[in-house]
Structure formats: C-alpha cells, structure tokens
Amino acid sequence: xxxxxxxxxxxxxxxxxxxxxxxxxxxxxxxxxxxxxxxxxxxxxxxxxxxxxxxxxxxxxxxxxxxxxxxxxxxxxxxxxxxxxxxxxxxxxxxxxxxxxxxxxxxxxxxxxxxxxxxxxxxxxxxxxxxxxxxxxxxxxxxxxxxxxxxxxxxxxxxxxxxxxxxxxxxxxxxxxxxxxxxxxxxxxxxxxxxxxxxxxxxxxxxxxxxxxxxxxxxxxxxxxxxxxxxxxxxxxxxxxxxxxxxxxxxxxxxxxxxxxxxxxxxxxxxxxxxxxxxxxxxxxxxxxxxxxxx
Amino acid sequence: xxxxxxxxxxxxxxxxxxxxxxxxxxxxxxxxxxxxxxxxxxxxxxxxxxxxxxxxxxxxxxxxxxxxxxxxxxxxxxxxxxxxxxxxxxxxxxxxxxxxxxxxxxxxxxxxxxxxxxxxxxxxxxxxxxxxxxxxxxxxxxxxxxxxxxxxxxxxxxxxxxxxxxxxxxxxxxxxxxxxxxxxxxxxxxxxxxxxxxxxxxxxxxxxxxxxxxxxxxxxxxxxxxxxxxxxxxxxxxxxxxxxxxxxxxxxxxxxxxxxxxxxxxxxxxxxxxxxxxxxxxxxxxxxxxxxxxxxxxxxxxxxxxxxxxxxxxxxxxxxxxxxxxxxxxxxxxxxxxxxxxxxxxxxxxx
Numbered sequence: 001x002x003x004x005x006x007x008x009x010x011x012x013x014x015x016x017x018x019x020x021x022x023x024x025x026x027x028x029x030x031x032x033x034x035x036x037x038x039x040x041x042x043x044x045x046x047x048x049x050x051x052x053x054x055x056x057x058x059x060x061x062x063x064x065x066x067x068x069x070x071x072x073x074x075x076x077x078x079x080x081x082x083x084x085x086x087x088x089x090x091x092x093x094x095x096x097x098x099x100x101x102x103x104x105x106x107x108x109x110x111x112x113x114x115x116x117x118x119x120x121x122x123x124x125x126x127x128x129x130x131x132x133x134x135x136x137x138x139x140x141x142x143x144x145x146x147x148x149x150x151x152x153x154x155x156x157x158x159x160x161x162x163x164x165x166x167x168x169x170x171x172x173x174x175x176x177x178x179x180x181x182x183x184x185x186x187x188x189x190x191x192x193x194x195x196x197x198x199x200x201x202x203x204x205x206x207x208x209x210x211x212x213x214x215x216x217x218x219x220x221x222x223x224x225x226x227x228x229x230x231x232x233x234x235x236x237x238x239x240x241x242x243x244x245x246x247x248x249x250x251x252x253x254x255x256x257x258x259x260x261x262x263x264x265x266x267x268x269x270x271x272x273x274x275x276x277x278x279x280x281x282x283x284x285x286x287x288x289x290x291x292x293x294x295x
Numbered sequence: 296x297x298x299x300x301x302x303x304x305x306x307x308x309x310x311x312x313x314x315x316x317x318x319x320x321x322x323x324x325x326x327x328x329x330x331x332x333x334x335x336x337x338x339x340x341x342x343x344x345x346x347x348x349x350x351x352x353x354x355x356x357x358x359x360x361x362x363x364x365x366x367x368x369x370x371x372x373x374x375x376x377x378x379x380x381x382x383x384x385x386x387x388x389x390x391x392x393x394x395x396x397x398x399x400x401x402x403x404x405x406x407x408x409x410x411x412x413x414x415x416x417x418x419x420x421x422x423x424x425x426x427x428x429x430x431x432x433x434x435x436x437x438x439x440x441x442x443x444x445x446x447x448x449x450x451x452x453x454x455x456x457x458x459x460x461x462x463x464x465x466x467x468x469x470x471x472x473x474x475x476x477x478x479x480x481x482x483x484x485x486x487x488x489x490x491x492x493x494x495x496x497x498x499x500x501x502x503x504x505x506x507x508x509x510x511x512x513x514x515x516x517x518x519x520x521x522x523x524x525x526x527x528x529x530x531x532x533x534x535x536x537x538x539x540x541x542x543x544x545x546x547x548x549x550x551x552x553x554x555x556x557x558x559x560x561x562x563x564x565x566x567x568x569x570x571x572x573x574x575x576x577x578x579x580x581x582x583x584x585x586x587x588x589x590x591x592x593x594x595x596x597x598x599x600x601x602x603x604x605x606x607x608x609x610x611x612x613x614x615x616x617x618x619x620x621x622x623x624x625x626x627x628x629x630x631x632x633x634x635x636x637x638x639x640x641x642x643x644x645x646x
Contacts, residue, residue: 058536061536061539061540062539063535063536063539063540083539083542083543083544084542085542086542087540087541087542088542091540092536092539092540093540094534094536094537094540095536096534096536097533097534097536097537098399098532098533098534098537099533100529100532100533100588100589101588101589102586102588103588103589104588107588111529111530111533111541112541114526114527114530114541114542114543115541115542117526120313120314120315120316121313121314121315122306122315122316122317123304123306123308123315123316123317124308124315125308125315127315164540167540167541
C-alpha cells in the first residue's frame with residue numbers, strides 16, 4: 001500500500017485533472033477542464049445528464065485517456081504509471097460490472113486483491129485478512145459462501161463495494177453507486193461510503209444523481225454543466241437556488257434539511273398551464289426571497 | 296511452511312509470507328482425474344487397430360520392453376497419432392477457453408466464429424488451386440486461420456472488443472467463408488475434392504512424428520503464454536472497467552490472448568484439420584466439472600485432450616469395421632451438445 005502522503009511540497013492534492021480535454025472518438029465532452037480532488041474529502045460530482053460527470057470520473061480512474069491535458073496522481077501522469085501500482089492507490093466502483101456465473105461472494109471480493117498479488121504471492125495472510133475485513137465492513141460477511149447471482153440488488157452493490165475495498169486504496173472512485181437501488185439501499189450505500197470516508201480518512205469521489213443526497217453526504221461538491229465546472233466547494237456554501245437553476249434548469253427553493261442541517265433543494269411546484277404565462281413575473285418575485293437561504 | 300484452509304482451496308505459505316500458493320481443491324482433483332483418463336484412453340487407443348495390443352503390452356513397449364514387432368507398430372505407427380490427438384485436443388480446448396473468456400460467451404469459440412472455415416479456406420485454396428503438398432496444405436490452413444482471426448478481431452473492434460460483436464462478426468465471417476469453401480469444392484476435380492473433404496472433416500489417420508514436432512513446439516510456447524494471461528483474463532470477464540480498475544491492461548491482455556489462441560488453433564488445425572466442436576465443448580464441460588466461475592484454461596486443455604482421444608476411440612469402434620475420421624465423431628457429439636447449450640442458455644436468458 002502506498003503510504004506517501006499529500007504532495008505537501010507543492011500543496012497539491014494527490015488526484016487532479018489538469019486542463020483535460022475528454023471525449024469519445026471525435027465527440028468532445030469536456031474541454032480544458034481542471035479539477036482538484038481535495039485529499040481526505042468525500043467529493044461528489046453532480047450535474048444534469050450528459051454534463052460529463054461520469055466522463056470526468058472515468059478519466060480520473062485512467063479508464064479514459066485525455067485527448068489533451070493530464071490526470072495527475074501524486075504529481076505524475078496517471079497513464080504513465082504501472083497499472084497495478086495505480087490499482088494499489090486508486091480504486092473504482094464502475095457503473096456496471098458483471099459477476100461471473102456461479103461465483104461466490106468471498107471469491108468475488110478476493111478478486112480485489114489482484115493488484116497485490118503475483119505469481120509467487122497468490123494468497124497471503126494479509127489477503128485473507130483484508131478480504132474478511134472488507135466483507136465485515138460492508139456487512140456481507142454472512143453471505144460469504146452465497147452465490148452473487150442469488151443476491152438482491154442492494155446486497156450485490158455491497159459486494160462490489162467490498163471488492164473495491166479489498167484493494168485497500170487510499171482513494172476510491174464510485175460511478176453512480178446508488179443507481180437502480182431503492183431508497184433504503186441508496187441510503188444504506190451512502191451511509192457505508194460516509195463511514196469509509198470518516199474512519200480511514202479515505203478520499204472518496206462519487207458521481208450521484210440526487211442533489212439532496214449529494215448535499216447531505218458530500219464534504220466537497222462539484223457541480224458540472226456542459227463539460228464545465230459551474231461551482232465547487234462545501235455544499236452549504238455553494239448550493240443556492242440560483243446555482244440549481246443555472247446547472248439543472250430547475251426553479252427551486254433551498255431550505256435547511258431538518259435532519260442534517262445541510263441544504264435541501266425543493267423544486268418549485270408545477271403551476272397550471274393557463275396561469276403560467278401571466279404569473280411568471282409575480283411568482284419569480286415570490287420565490288426570490290426564499291432563494292437566498294435562511295441563515 | 297504453513298497450510299491454511301479456506302472453503303475448497305488449499306494454500307501453501309512460507310513462514311514469512313514471502314511465498315504463497317493457492318490451489319482450488321476441486322479444480323486440482325478434476326484436472327488430475329482428466330489427465331489420468333486421457334492417458335488411460337491414450338494407452339487403449341495405441342493398442343487399438345487391425346493388430347490389437349493389450350494395454351499392459353503397450354505400457355511394456357513404451358518403457359522399451361516390447362517385442363520388435365510391437366515396438367514398430369506402437370512407436371512408428373500409432374504413438375504419433377495418439378500424441379497428435381492429445382496435443383490437438385489440448386490446444387483446441389485451451390484456445391476455446393481463451394476465446395470464450397474474451398467473448399464472455401460460450402458461443403465465442405474458434406469453430407463457431409469462423410476460424411475453422413478460415414483454416415479450411417486456406418487449405419482448400421492450396422489443395423484445389425495450387426495442388427500443394429501436405430506441408431503446403433498445413434501452411435495454407437495456418438495462414439487462413441490467422442487471417443480470419445485477425446480480420447474478425449479487427450472488424451469487431453470499436454473502442455475495444457465486445458463479446459457479442461465478436462460472436463456476430465465471427466458468424467458472419469464463417470458464413471462468407473463457408474460459401475467460398477463450397478465454391479472451391481465444386482470447382483475442384485474429383486481427386487482433389489476427395490482429399491479436401493477428408494481434410495475438412497478433420498482426421499488423425501496416418502499422422503507421424505513430422506506432424507508432432509511443430510505442434511509440440513507451438514503448444515510449448517503458446518500454452519504458457521496463455522496460462523500467464525489467465526488471472527488477468529478472468530478479471531476481464533467482469534467487464535473492462537472493473538478489470539482496468541484492478542490494474543489489468545485490458546486491451547493488451549485481450550490482444551495477447553487472441554493472438555496466442557489463434558496461433559494455437561491454427562497449429563492444431565494444420566496438424567489434424569478443423570476438428571469440430573472440441574473448442575466449443577471442452578471449456579464448458581470443464582467448467583461444470585470444476586464448478587469454477589468462468590472458464591479456466593488448464594482444465595479446458597485437459598478436457599479437450601480427453602474428449603479428442605475418446606472421440607477417436609469412438610470413431611474407430613462405433614461405426615463397425617469401417618473407420619471414420621475423428622471429426623465425424625466430434626461433430627455428432629458436439630452438435631448435440633451445442634443444441635443442448637443453446638436451449639439451456641436461452642432459458643437462462645444469456646443468448
């Protein structure tokens with residue numbers, strides 16, 4: 001495991017994108033985008049569909065090579081580093097993964113140890129311990145001998161997270177970890193992530209769809225639109241009705257979440273069609289005071 | 296050294312933990328069983344023929360204690376044929392496992408996605424148009440298989456290769472090549488056509504040591520290459536992103552695997568013709584036997600060797616006094632298996 005800490009000499013974070021242009025084939029998705037991932041943060045990237053948030057995450061995880069610019073891990077271009085060495089520092093939970101037919105939970109989680117293994121080091125005592133710990137941390141230890149195909153969606157997502165954890169990386173990227181899960185399992189997975197972030201001081205970066213979940217769990221929020229960063233910082237500082245309208249095109253009020261004290265985005269109610277045209281000015285005036293958040 | 300036990304695996308470690316080896320008990324037992332079965336069947340096969348030799352005498356002859364007559368029959372006539380059968384079976388089994396893993400689909404095996412037809416096209420071109428020697432036919436088969444393999448890989452490429460596209464492109468290529476092969480056969484004169492048909496069916500008749508050595512060399516180089524890719528290849532079955540996140544250079548692993556598997560298939564085809572269905576069936580049967588997730592290379596190779604030797608025994612016995620080429624037996628058995636596979640996979644929604 002890499003013990004090297006932040007690049008303190010320059011004050012730069014361990015993971016950052018430096019003026020990257022990203023795209024597929026000839027379709028450019030982001031141009032000259034620079035993003036810093038603060039060390040030890042739980043960074044959440046939000047934005048409307050096709051804003052480039054997953055593309056950015058893929059580039060940070062070196063799954064997508066920038067057409068221009070560089071992604072830097074500990075000050076070095078990520079693509080030039082040995083693949084297994086990167087995999088010991090930076091983990092990723094992809095949006096979709098396929099569990100091989102008939103594989104057990106323990107066997108799948110054990111695959112997370114691949115970057116630590118070699119021809120003569122196939123299954124060390126450490127591997128065994130880390131796999132057991134990872135399953136315990138995600139609450140799938142009692143499922144160890146079950147087949148992954150038999151599990152529910154929520155359980156399966158925990159198993160994949162356990163596999164990523166077994167990599168023992170100080171940085172972990174999660175691409176839409178809550179998609180396809182019901183609300184209970186969404187909260188479950190996000191609580192798990194928050195715990196991982198708090199306990200080990202791990203740096204987490206997640207792409208999320210739900211703005212309110214992002215506001216509640218993130219310590220650092222990056223809001224993107226059309227391949228650009230519109231705002232970044234602690235959710236409480238950057239989430240305003242004006243930002244939400246600018247990024248998502250949704251009129252809303254931002255109030256305080258009664259549970260967590262974080263910003264809560266409440267979309268404006270739909271107005272009857274007939275009234276809509278005439279009342280626009282009045283309703284805009286009515287929502288404006290609420291838009292500046294109560295202190 | 297210490298031994299640890301986790302469910303179904305044996306682990307061997309040095310005291311300081313610098314060295315640790317892991318073995319799946321069931322897979323190891325299955326591999327040992329298959330090896331024993333393949334070798335037993337091989338000994339029986341050596342003793343089979345117009346001049347029958349008891350297995351005990353075969354063993355005695357192999358260790359250098361046979362009569363001169365037995366010695367000649369075993370060493371010069373029958374042993375090379377059986378060694379070719381073992382090697383071709385192992386090569387096809389392992390290459391099939393590699394392709395099925397790359398394609399993430401049991402149908403992604405060389406004989407389904409056109410390499411058999413490609414090799415046949417190469418061999419037929421040499422037989423029908425150039426009237427070449429058996430060496431030139433073998434070279435033509437290798438060239439045809441390689442070209443087809445690379446063409447299918449290149450056509451299926453779009454920001455990486457995906458299983459379905461590989462299978463579909465391969466089936467398309469197979470159809471085109473089958474048409475070309477039919478044309479060549481129709482165009483051929485009677486003698487060439489008969490020779491071509493025997494070659495296409497796949498046969499082990501009259502194989503001697505000249506066929507063994509190049510095949511052995513190909514296996515000795517390519518099998519370790521494939522086995523070296525094995526652990527990374529397994530991870531790619533979970534999806535490109537998941538494998539890359541674990542530190543696998545996905546495209547490099549895939550290209551190395553495909554190249555090695557194409558060469559292995561071509562070498563096997565050059566030695567015995569495009570023997571059908573071993574590459575398709577061996578990995579899946581081995582998987583069911585070892586109960587391992589995904590296909591595994593070494594058990595598939597052993598299963599392939601076992602299947603081909605057993606098929607050759609069947610081909611020599613089951614059809615009365617007239618011996619038939621081994622490709623007929625594998626075709627019959629494998630075709631039935633393919634039907635079964637298509638029905639069950641369809642039921643489980645994967646095809």
